[in-house]
Amino acid sequence: MEDESLKATLDVDSYQKLKKIDNPELIRFITRYRELCSPDDVFVCTGSREDVQYIRAEAIRSGEEKELAIEGHTVHFDGYYDQARDKKNTKFLLPPDVDLGPGINAMDRDEGLKEIHEILRGIMRGHRMYVLFFCLGPLNSQFSIPAVQITDSSYVAHSECLLYRQGYTEFVRLGRSNRFFKFVHSAGELDARKTSINIAKRRIYIDLETETVYSTNTQYGGNTIGLKKLALRLALNRASKEGWLTEHMFIMGVHGPDGRVTYFTGAFPSLCGKTSTSMLKGESIVGDDIAYLRNKNGVIRAVNPEKGIFGIIQGVNSRDDPIIWNALHAPGEIIFSNVLVTDAKMPYWSGNDSSDPPTRGYNHAGEWVAGARDEDGNEIPVSHPNARFTLDMHLLENLDPELDNPEGVEIRGIIYGGRDSDTRVPVEESFDWVHGVITMGAALESETTAATLGTGGERKINPMSNLDFLSIPIGRYIENHLRFGMVDNPPRIFAVNYFLKDADGNFLNARNDKAVWLKWMELRTHNEIGAIKTPTGLIPRYNDLKKLFLIVRGLEYQEEAYTKQFTVRVPENLAKLERVEKFYRTKVPDTPQTLFIVLEEQRKRLIQAREEFGDYISPFALADAGL
Ligand code: SPV
Ligand code: MN
Secondary structure (H helix, E strand, O other): OHHHHHHHHOOHHHHHHHHOOOOHHHHHHHHHHHHHHOOOEEEEEOOOHHHHHHHHHHHHHHOOOEEOOOOOEEEEOOOOOOOOOOOOOEEEEEOOOOOOOOOOOEEEHHHHHHHHHHHHOOOOOOOEEEEEEEEEOOOOOOOOEEEEEEEOOHHHHHHHHHHOEEOHHHHHHHHHHOOOEEEEEEOOOEOOOOOEOOHHHOEEEEEOOOOEEEEEOOOOHHHHOHHHHHHHHHHHHHHHHHOOEEEOOEEEEEEOHHHOEEEEEEEOOOOOOHHHHHOOOOOEEEEOOOEEEEEEOOEEEEEOOOOEEEEEOOOOOOOOOHHHHHHHOOOOOEEEEOOEEOOOOOEEOOOOOOOOOOOEEEEOOEEEEOOOEOOOOOEOOOOOOOOEEEEEHHHOOOEOOOOOOOOOEEEEEEEEEOOOOOOOOOEEEOOOHHHHHHHHHHOOEEEOOOHHHOOOOOEEEOHHHOHHHOOOOHHHHHHHHHHHOOOOOOOEEEEEOOOOEOOOOOEOOOHHHHHHHHHHHHHHHOOOOOEEEOOOOEEOOHHHHHHHHHHHHOOOOOHHHHHHHHOEEHHHHHHHHHHHHHHHHHHOOOOOHHHHHHHHHHHHHHHHHHHHHOOEEOHHHOOEEEO
């Protein structure tokens, strides 16, 4: 009957495409939302070149994207009040017996399902419904999860074709055994600029039970691209049941001596250098945002569920980000969002160093002139701070060849980074897995940028930089990490801090010093370079860094700079421990006891060292730990 119903409303071509997939659950899902949402017609995408090109052409024809001067480039705008993830209206739908703990936005499942299905009723009238199939992770891989996306936005469909591996063949291959994620999205009614009108009915509801996410009346990618942060939450919940990890991490290859490539993952809250680290010249990128990690016969391996980048464009300039810059200026399929479009149909964004800033153009607010203000009296910047570019990583010159390896890459190091003006040294290794998970991952903090006040901002704890996406209680999430590292040789855990300042508020490091830290970490994972033991971890020796600075950056690294950067700041470290402990004692009822024990040990080491060396301890005063 479902089959008949589908046949009656689909054109022959779409019907034939779906017929090849033997999965009644899938057919039921598509039938249900076609009936409920009432689109004018349906387009089923098999991922063929022809189908994908059709979607791109439709994005332009419908007006959701407009062509720019360089071949392949388009621009999309989200509504003025739809420029970021909507945390308030993103909720887990939970049955009465499930509790994710405080700090995770949730509501009653039945109530939420009822509400969202009322919103979805008839929402696609006048629109086309796209049905797309993807695979989160390489095809034919134990890591991977197939996913189906229903959307009435050709921009969302187009974005996903750039960001994710096509999965139609996986659906055909897996048939009834397929356990896939499901996403239903509608941008809802659109205005003349093709942006969502009914923002008051913007909802992102996540049903863990059926692994389905519903998203309505929004276009911004973080709310609508089901396979990105919506799938991250579903995958994290599934991973927790199956003993693997879903992380908000890049994956990159760091190039060591003699052509050796060592893979690292890295977790950084937004605006802390995550993409720029994964994009460093001379290294190679596997992914910039999400990683699935598994223990494969005692070895930790990871894949990127994505194949593209939805990256922040603000601040991208030719000097600091040459690889992205080159890609953004060459012909190729790129969607720019919420940038300014000049009269010459070129994209422009804050921090772009190509020419004088334009004084007029078209941006997320519509026709724009310099100094224009919005309804609330706020000055409208040339581009939105969350303006982005979307591209397939195959456009990048530094794409790592292992991207599609179904076995993933072996991870030898995990890096946690935050914006920290006064506490942590620039790079530091943990004593062991548990110490790293607790004092570097679970204790990850970042300062909100308070540039206008000229002071360090407010610090926010963001465990593993994954707090926004946790779909299990925080304590259980940390417990999963502790357990995950119980293998013979777990990856080494490192913390980096690119934002350390001196007492006068000057940064102690140059932006590209991170290139040196990466090489040091790479050598550490192969036991090829020594370290100094401090109360909080293992830090580089001066002589080693001196050599590396010369090789990597061609610079003479001064002893004075080293001393300032790597001085152990005892009072600040003790204050940090207190903040972290307070957070877990008051906000995380299921915190594993190990966390408090490890924090306490660190406190004791700091206090003991203070007795011997004082509040600020020069790295030269401390003992060498050897390899
Ligand atoms: C992030 O904010 O971490 C992003 C962009 O990667 S979003 O898709 O909005 O999550
Ligand atoms: Mn992200």
